[in-house]
Amino acid sequence: MANEVVIVDLLGNEGDVVQYTCAAGTAIAKGEVMELLTDRTVQKISAVDKPIAGIASYAKSATDGRTSIGVITNCVCKVQISAGGTATIGDEVSAAAGDNTFDLSSTLDMEKGYALGYALEDAGNGETCLVRVNKK
DSSP states (O other): OTTOOEEEEEOTTTTTOEEEEOOTTOOBOTTOEEEEOSTTBEEEOOSSSOOEEEEESSOBOTTSOOOEEEEEOEEEEEEEEOTTOEEOTTOEEEESSTTSEEEEOOTTHHHHTOEEEEESSOEETTOEEEEEEEOO
8 A cells, every 4th residue: 555654653552442343345454544434433534634533453355344443543653744745743644635645734633533643753745754643
């Protein structure tokens, strides 16, 4: 998968993995950012301004028949900053598109659940950046 999120450190209880429902016929790559749909149901992030549940803790095949996936909610990870995007230490970062790239969050993104976490280093324009994820 392009632009996968790479887990650097699991925090809490091995990343505080939460089980969510997902579609049986969907392939999900390990490190895919997961968007919360409804009532504990997730899918791969599809666009900006979507509530983020966390990061897929393992790969799921479209043919495995599984209808749940573990989502990491407490970690430090490395993410790809979008082309033309920026992140400065302490900035909240959110999905830039449905392609697992990130950019500086807009006002109220953290309160609405759209932010993945906050930057632990400066990065811009396609660079990678460490992010502290703590989804509640």
